[in-house]
Amino acid sequence: MRRPTERVLVNLALYDGVDDALQPDRGVWIGADGLIRAVGPVDDVLTEAGDVPVVDLDGEHVMPGLTNMHVHLSLGLPGHLADTVHRSNLAELVLLMADSARRTLHAGVTTARLVGESRYADFALRRGIEAGAVDGPRIFTAGHALCCTGGHGWEADALEADGADGFRRATREQIRAGADLIKVCISGGIAGQFEAIDTPQLHDDEMAAVIQVAHDWGRKVTAHAGPADSVRRAVELGLDCVEHGYELTDEVTRLMAARDVWYVPTIVVSRCEQFFRDSGVPGWLMERALAAGPRHWESLQHAIRNGVPIALGSDMPPHAGYDETSATVRELEFMVDAGMTVADALKAATVRPAQWLGQADTLGTVAAGRHADLLVLRDDPTRSVSALRTLHTVIKGGVVYRDDHCRLREPR
Incomplete structure (x- = not known):
């Protein structure tokens, strides 16, 4: 059984499912329970997360699953x-x-x-x-x-x-x-x-x-x-x-x-x-x-x-x-x-x-308290939905199920 891994994703541009505009230089803290603990400017999230392992996404784009x-x-x-x-x-x-x-x-x-x-x-x-x-x-x-x-x-x-x-x-x-x-x-x-x-x-x-x-x-x-x-x-x-x-x-x-x-x-x-x-x-x-x-x-x-x-x-x-x-x-x-x-x-x-589905408080957005269901894309989805053609990483509930670039490989 795969289990969530606590980590902070940094150096990413975020489409959170609420704000139509892309949010640059964001961090997302994923808890060991598979929920999002914090989202915001990188320095703020890192300060809140403390010694949690950090993954640098090299400026790529993150959006809800x-x-x-x-x-x-x-x-x-x-x-x-x-x-x-x-x-x-x-x-x-x-x-x-x-x-x-x-x-x-x-x-x-x-x-x-x-x-x-x-x-x-x-x-x-x-x-x-x-x-x-x-x-x-x-x-x-x-x-x-x-x-x-x-x-x-x-x-x-x-x-x-x-x-x-x-x-x-x-x-x-x-x-x-x-x-x-x-x-x-x-x-x-x-x-x-x-x-x-x-x-x-x-x-x-x-x-x-x-x-x-x-x-x-x-x-x-x-x-x-x-x-x-x-x-x-x-x-x-x-x-x-x-x-x-x-x-x-x-x-x-x-x-x-x-x-x-x-x-x-x-x-x-x-x-x-x-x-x-x-x-x-x-x-x-x-x-x-x-x-x-x-x-x-x-x-x-x-x-x-x-x-x-x-x-x-x-x-x-x-x-x-x-x-x-x-x-x-x-x-x-x-x-x-x-x-x-x-x-x-x-x-x-x-x-x-x-x-x-009656799940707006748990799914569909990248926000604290929501399930960590996240996609990582090369291109900006707020400019074109065709950016989803550049999808390379899929996370559900804090567990990485697809990782084409091997940045987030999960221990089994």
């Missing part, structure tokens, strides 16, 4: 990915997910929100990560996604239900298993062969049943959703977050902003042709995904323009290669290309997800 809010560690798109998942027994599935979790962490994602996994393996994996037996990000999970009979995701182990009572029971089953949130599929999507993106799949009483039970138990609800009308109905019923939103309108995004309903656009999934080819997905899926791209892009622009709170989520494996970077970083670049400021995009990957 990323949070990816749309992750499937047991991703089973039609094709060989689904075949691998479905052929696996439970032990094999957990190992496959553990490998994806390790790669996700190495890609700079220190927190992941899982929005639909298989056979409750995510809970076993979370326990392994928390115990230090497995390297991976902090996990907040929905357990199984919920869908109607034959609805979106049923082939990927979404839990099928029908009627308000059926969805109440399915929601309670995820909470019983330990779900931190609930994910419900309210329309068709890209990966369902016998549906269209704009196919409505839940009645109002079914959506209301999920939302009411989840809220009664202190859980938020996020919805896989494509068409604007399905989103509108769910928002009016009290939905907390929209995934994908392939066909949002100006009117619906205004409603989302007014109701403080969040949006996780996953814009990469409608423009990742090479990933689909490499994954061996059937032609109909790739054609549907790429055809959705222009309208999906408009949806994101509507949301940005109307002030919808937006959080980063890739849907693709966070670590998957994309245009010589990861899907997570490419998603951020697309968000900026669509009109989001660099400052807002960085917050969408750090402090804002922490707020949605």
